[in-house]
Every structure is written in C-alpha cells, then in structure tokens.
Amino acid sequence: MKTKHMLKHRTIVYSLFIIITLILTPMGNVGYAEDQMDVPFKDTIYTNIHDSIITKGVVHQKFDVFDKDGWLRGDILTIDLKDENIHTDLLHTPKLTQGKTPSQLAREAGAIAAVNGDFFDIHFGTRAPQGYVIKDGQIVKTSQTKPFAIGVNKDNLGNMLNFALNARIIDVSRPNLMPIPLNGINEYILNPGQTMIYTSVWGKASRNRLVKGSSLFAEIVVKNNVVVDILKNNLFKGNIPDDTYILLGRDNGAKRLLDNIKKGDILKVDYRTNIPLDNISYALSGDEWLVQNGKPNSFPSSTGQARHPRTAVGFNKEGNRMYLVVVDGRQKDSRGMSYDEIAQFMTRLGAFTALNFDSGGSSQMVARPEGKEDIEVINSPSDGRERAVPNGIGIFTKSTPGNLTGFNIETPDKNVLLGLTRTFKAHPYDENHNPINIDKEIIWSVSNDLGIFEKPGLFKATNSGKGEVNASLDDKSTPSSIRVLGKPVNIYPSTPSINFNTEKTGTFEIYGRDANGYSTIIEPRDIKIEYDANLIDIKPQGNSFVVNKRAGDGNGLIEISVSDLKTYVGYSMGLKQEVVEKFEDPSKWKFTRYPNTVGGQLSFIDSPNRSGKALRLDYDFTKTKVTRAAYAMYNPGPLKLPQGTKKIGMWAFGDGGNGHWLRGVAKDGSGKNHNIDFANKVDWKGWKYVEADLSKLSQPISLERVYIVATNPESLNSGYIILDDLTASIPRVIELPEEEEKKHSIVIDKDNMPEGGVKFLIVDNLDLDPSLEKSQALEYIEQRLNDKDKLKPELVIFTGRLCKLEEGMSYTHECIKEVLGDTKYHLSDSEAFNYQGTMFISLDMKTGSWRTTDATQWKMVQNALNAAKDNKEIKNVVVINEMYDNITDDKEYKLMQKTLTKFMEKSNRPAVFINTDKRFDIDIKDGIRYIKAGDNTPVFIIDNTSDEWLKIIR
DSSP, X not given: OOOTTOOOEEEEEOOTTOEEEEEOOOOSTTTOSSOOOEEEEESEXXXXXXXXXXXXXXXXXXXXXXXXXXXXXXXXXXXXXXXXXXXXXXXXXXXXXXXXXXXXXXXXXXXXXXXXOSOBOOSSSOOOBSSOEEETXXXXXXXXXXXXXXXXXXXXXEEEEEOOXXXXXXXXXXXXXXXXXXXXXXXXXXXXXXXXXXXXXXXSOOOGGGSTTOSOEEEEEEETTEEEEEEESOOOOSOOOTTEEEEEEETHHHHHHHHHOOTTOXXXXXXXXXXXXXXXXXXXXXXXXXXXTTEEOOOOHHHHXXXXXXXXXXXXXXXXXXXXXXXXXXXXXXXXXXXXXXXXXXXXXXXXXXXXXXXXXXXXXXXXXXXXXXXXXXXXXXXXXXXXXXXXXXXXXXXXXXXXXXXXXXXXXXXEOTTOEEEOXXXXXXXXXXXXXXXXXXXXXXXXXXXXXXXXXXXXXXXXXXXXXXXXXXXXXXXXXXXXXXXXXXXXXXXXXXXXXXXXXXXXXXXXXXXXXXXXXXXXXXXXXXXXXXXXXXXXXXXXXXXXXXXXXOOEEEEEEETTEEEEEEEESOEEEEEEEOSOOGGGEEEEEESTTOEEEEEEEEXXXXXXXXXXXXXXXXXXXXXXXXXXXXXXXXXXXXXXXOEEEEEEEEESOOOOEEEEEEEOTTXXXXXXXXXXXXXXXXXXXXXXXXXXXXXXXXXXXXXEEEOOTXXXXXXXXXXXXXXXXXXXXXXXXXXXXXXOTTEEOGGGOOSSSEEEEEEEOOOBOTTSOHHHHHHHHHHHHTTGGGGOOSEEEEESOSBSSGGGHHHHHHXXXXXXXXXXXXXXXXXXXXXXXXXXXXXXXXXXXHHHHHTXXXXXXXXXXXXXXXXXXXXXXXXXXXXXXXXXXHHHHHHHHHHHHHHHHHHOOOEEEEEOOSSOEEEEETTEEEEEXXXXXXXXXXXXXXXXXXXXXX
C-alpha cells in the first residue's frame, strides 16, 4: 500500500562526463508544495541517494557518489522554516568552554536532529567557540576574528549576518569619568591593550594563556554591578557566579582599568551592534562565507583546494528554507570537499547564502529516524566517534502525537536464507512522521507464499523468491521488500579470530551463502555454538555474538553450526613479539626537524649494555618556544609492519629526563596517518621498554617516523634519546581446520571438451622484447601460449602490455600471426567487442583501481552492458580484468560486482568476471562467477547449449 508521504530509495549509475542533476520526486505534504529539491552532482559514475522524512518539514538525504576523483559521502537536511510543525534553535553547552557531543546536546534539548556548529579554541586550550553566539536577542559571545554568522529571526527566516560591536564600560557612580572601551564578550583571544568582559557562561577554563607574556594584566570582579575586587597580575579562579562578571585587561587595557575603577564603583555595560538583536532568535558563526547572493565564493589555492570533512549551513533566497550539510572526509570511501567544492555544492543545492561551520573531526550530524524515539549519528565522523563541541543547530518538532499513519520497518537484512529466520520491527509514526505509541499488536504478513511469521515480527523462510512483508494495524499498512535466497551451502564468520591481549571482549557475526553466491547475515537464533566455557563466555547481542575472556590463558576454537554446516572462529590470549628493526643500518634512517630552528642529528652507536648498534637521536630545543620536534624518519619509508600488528614497542634509553613526549606516526590500511604515543614523558635514565597501541588502526600498518616533541614553551633544553630493537606485537597464529578443497563443475579436462562452443584463450602481458631474433620471439610466444594453441582456440585475447617498446608493435604482430596462423586474436585494451554472441569487456586495473588507471572505463562498461541488454543476439558477457597488484579500492570493486549482478538480473543474461591473477580460483557472488585465471592460463569454452554456459579446460 502506498502512503501519501512515501519516499523512494534510488540507485543510479551514470556515465562519466555527463553533468547530472537529480530531480527528486515532490514529497507530498512535507512542506514543498511548489518546488522540487535538487541534489547536485557533476560527472558521476555512480550516485546513490536515500531519502527519508525526519518529521513533516524536514527531509534527510544520504548520498554516496563515485566519480573520477573517488568516493564522496554525505548527508543533507532540508528544513522548511515555514512549516508550523518545526522550529530550529541554537544548541549549546551550559558553559562556553564545555564540550558535549551533538547527540548529547540534542538529547538534552529535545531536538530531533542536529549538526555541529562553530569552530572552537584548541590553541589556547579554552575550547570556547571562536565566533559570535547569540540567543534570544542576547549576546552570549562576540568575536573580533569571525564576524560572519548565520541567523534565524523570530519570523523563522534565515540569513547571513556580519556583526560589528561597539561596547564600553560606564562608571555610574562617577559619571565624569570617560567610558572605558570594551573589545568583546567572552572571547578566547585578548590582544595587548584590550579589555574583555567574561560572564558566568564562560565556565572553568583558565584565562592564564590569554594574558601570557604580559607584564601587566588585571581583572575587575563585579557582583550585581558593584566592583567587589580588583586583581592586579592575578586572575579570578573557578566558575564565575551568575550575579558576577569580570573585566579583564591586558597591558594598556589593564592600566585603564586600574587607573579608573575602584572597589565599590557601580558599573554599567553598554553595547550596541550594527545589526538590531531584538528580532534574532539565534545566530552562530563559522569561518568562511561560502555563498553570497546565490554565487559561490572562490578561495585561494592555499586554503581552497584541501579536501576535508565539511559542515555547512545555507538558506534559499527567501530565507524560508535551510540546508544543513555534512560531508564525510579523511576516509577511504569519502574524500571530503574543499572550500571551493562545498561552496559550489551549496549553490547547486539551492543556497542563496551559506556559511562553513567547524569541519574535520567536528563534522557530525545526528537525527531521529522516522518512527523512532531516539536520535542516532547518521554520518561517519572522521575520528571514528563523536567529538565534543561547544554548540550546534538543533531541529525541533512542535506537534503533539497524532494518529497512526504508517510504519518504519527495520530488519537486519532484507535477504534471508531458505529455512532460516529474519527479525522485523515496526516503528509506528503519525501524520507528521513523528513516533507514536500504540497498544495494539501489529499484524505481520508476507506475499507470494515465501514463509510464515512464527510470532509477531519473526519470519521463517519456506520458499525462495521475492515479495513483500507487510506490517498492518487497523486500516494502515506499510510494505517492505524481502527476498528469500536459496538454502545455505556454506557459512563464514565476520572475523577468523579474536585476540584478548588487545581487547577485553570480542564480537563476531555469522553469514551464509547460497549456491548462487547470494549471502546474508544469519541471526543468532539459527546458530549453534560450542566452546570451552572454562576459557571464554559467549552471549548473543543483537545480530552478533559477544565473546568475553574468563580466567587463564590459552588458545582455542569456537565451533559454529547452522544445520549441517560448520565454521570456526579462533581465539588467543597472548601476543608474540617480532623485532622489525634493529637500528643497524644508518642508510635506513634520516633526521628531520620542526621548525627549522630546532637542532639535532642521528647517529648510530654501540648500544649501551646491549648487543649491536642503536640509534641515537640528539635534539636542541633551546632556540624557540613554539612546539618543537626532532624526527627519526624511516628512509625510504614507511616501514611495513607485520600483518595484524597490535602494538609497536622499542627499548628507549633516557638521558635523565627533560620530560618530553616520545611519539611516532603510523599509517593505516587506508593511507591515513595517526600519531601514536610511546611515552608521555621521557623522565628516566637508562633503558626502558615503551610501547604504542595500534589495535584501533586498520591493517596493514606501517611506521613512518619516531620523534621527540616539546610542547611546553618554557622547556628550553637539549638532550638525546637512544632507541633499539623496534618490536611488533602480533596475535599468535591460530590453526583453523582446513576447508575441503572446492570442486568446480565448470572445470573439465581436454578429454571431456564439448564438440561445439567458442574456445578462447587469454594471454596476459606478453611484453615481447622486439630486440629478439625472430626464432627467439616465436619461441617466447609459444612458451607464453603454454601449448594451449594445440587445443585450437578460435580466439586469443591479449591483455596488458603487448610489447616492451611502442616501436616494436609491428614486429610483435608479425610474430603473433606467424605463431597463431588463422586463429583470430584481439588486443584487448580497455574496450568491448562482440564475438559470436558474447560481449567481451576488457578492463585495465594496473593501479589497483579502474578509476585511477582510466576512469573512462566505467563509461565503456555501462555502454557495453546496455548494448548487451538491448541486443537479442548477445547471449552472455565476459569481463576480463588485467590485474597487476592488489585491489586498492574495495568499494569500487564491489560496485563492479553490483553492476554485473544488476545487469544479469534485469537482462536475464549470464556474465562472468575473469581476473588475470597469478593464483587460480573460482568463486561465485550474487549470481556472477569470479575466476582468477592463474599463471597457467586455461582455455575457456562458451557453450550456450548447456546450463553451464562457460567451461574451463585445465
């Protein structure tokens, strides 16, 4: 049953070099009666957009885009400020210098969605927001450096504001005195000669660093407008009471305070802004004005081109529509945006004006899914978790619970294996898409006789096929798609092993796969587990199993069974150590520093009281007070650590203790750098083993550098540290039961070759040396054919590089023709061609990614698959992929798999994917066979008269 507000989930695959603007279907009565929402993307290979309603007037769009620059993922909240169901407001901590996560801010305020807000001070350590904060017409904080702010007035219209402050202190008790100029309110920067006011909302953060370096500073403590204390070269400690404010002056600013104000004086704070505050509901600063008058601003290359996670807020020309955007970044599957890109994106989205909020690890969006009571983090923060921030923007619903309108149906996976169960949960919502409570039991049903509901929300699959699950109550019903796969033929865990030396607990899920390679998660109720209860304890939690260590040490296996299928998860309690660098070779390490005024050197010395050599790192931190570092860089780096490394340690010889920080830089599997800590303070003399935790980093891991760093500006000294035996701690190997060797029905020997069909052979990277004599060249080609030409293939496909030199191509063709005779051959170079009813598609992945090798290959694939679908003479598709090394973009590879499966299911034509890999293997995933051809390249036979249309002679 379709409902009035139903939204669609759309996945679109596009060719490159076509400008795409996706026009979304108007969503009925959700606040967009006349115009449509555009989600702007350009030149995409693939675009996936999922639309949902948070509440009436608030639409969430999650996008996942793939283009020539890689992956980009983000979230958009579009808010109809005219809608009486909602309002937006400032979210903030009780004290400016506090921090809370967006989830905490939203929950405490009762918001149903939120994004992070302004940048905050890290340099001085106050954590105060950097820009303007205005709430209900009152200034909470000003800013001398960031006057731009977005504001929403009491008529619920948004705009960009550019504030200027004129403030002064008037001594009411002595009216003849000249007013004292006031430079700002609750700011984290106090320049020489300035005066600032701090109120009770400031918090506990110390103001010491605001006056650092000044010979004169003063604080005037004012309670109920009366001066109660004057502090010269001293600061008020702790929280400022609600009835108190403090005037802080520095240098000449302090002198003015001390010369003019006395205890007992009655003071008045007088301030004005260039923009009337009476009608402002809230205002909040960011850093860069992205869009002005409907046009994106341009930014200098020094700042505008760097891509990072982004948070941005914008309004349409009328100010009655707000756009809140969070773009994920610093992640393998989302690159982030530059200032230029986010400005252009906001413009295409419809923003007439837009501002950049705090970004990077602070970029976060939370929202309450339709029908649910609680909010969730809906983006992917680059820190891997929520970051505490001082403020944000919240979205609130005003409506009271209404009548049942529909259900948001949740399930672990819309696929389920035949004979197993699947849980469904229905979250009821009203006409405003807000959650409601119902006291009646929901009725569950399924179409096409796919199975039965054994109890409410618990489905058991009895027949394969596609259909719909329905949640119904009274006259309201909501469908959700379901697919019952075949019977499971194998099961496998999400992780092969758990190590208890780095984690107190471990988790795993179990997946199953049917004969056609379609897989899905298996819920714990369908699983039987056996384990040694003396060593570990296992309990189901949601769709996972949680493993807890009991007492003692040891290794073992967890046996997992689903019907008559078995798999195993190993566990170990201990790490083994492996020395990865003995510091014996001076050529492997080089010295660098920051800044250039830092002195130091590397030297290789006889290891004190240890055997062999050791690395000595000398440093001189006496020339500057800024953060200083002396580095030992692996050369050429980085140093690859053993697979599975959980910790990296070394012996460090201290010189008695300057108390500096011993750190390193490790690179994770996605290429992201992480600072790691060996010791917070080097305060010992002699040898000590120090260790850094790497357990949270994705594999494989490498080490770029080890360094000593001084952050205390007063710690001006020189010294040294000696390093020896860099050691990786890795999990102990757990021997898992060997799997039975796979038997593949499509692999045959030459004695069982079918009489008909098209035989073809793939030759990978012939790479002929044109300087060879003719006889040598012919012999080389014969060797590469490996006698397969005696099987008389009709077609030989050459992939990769044919000849070492471009000028030798003509000679290479001549030699190939002499060897092959009348046999046809094809030079497959990222192209598609039809041969006797088979669409051959050749791809090149020499960089580990089709995109980075040549992004136009994706356009070629789409065109070829469309041609195969529309041409009745095409019976099947063969994709040949030239593999040079490992896959560098797993998500792109999975996109290709989805593309082929979608083609097969919609065209009803089979396809196969052949990798020119060195190791022979055959797998099947989602209906498509994936073949690794191996070194001894087989001959393939296409036989359209057989159910097994492709065979391999091996």
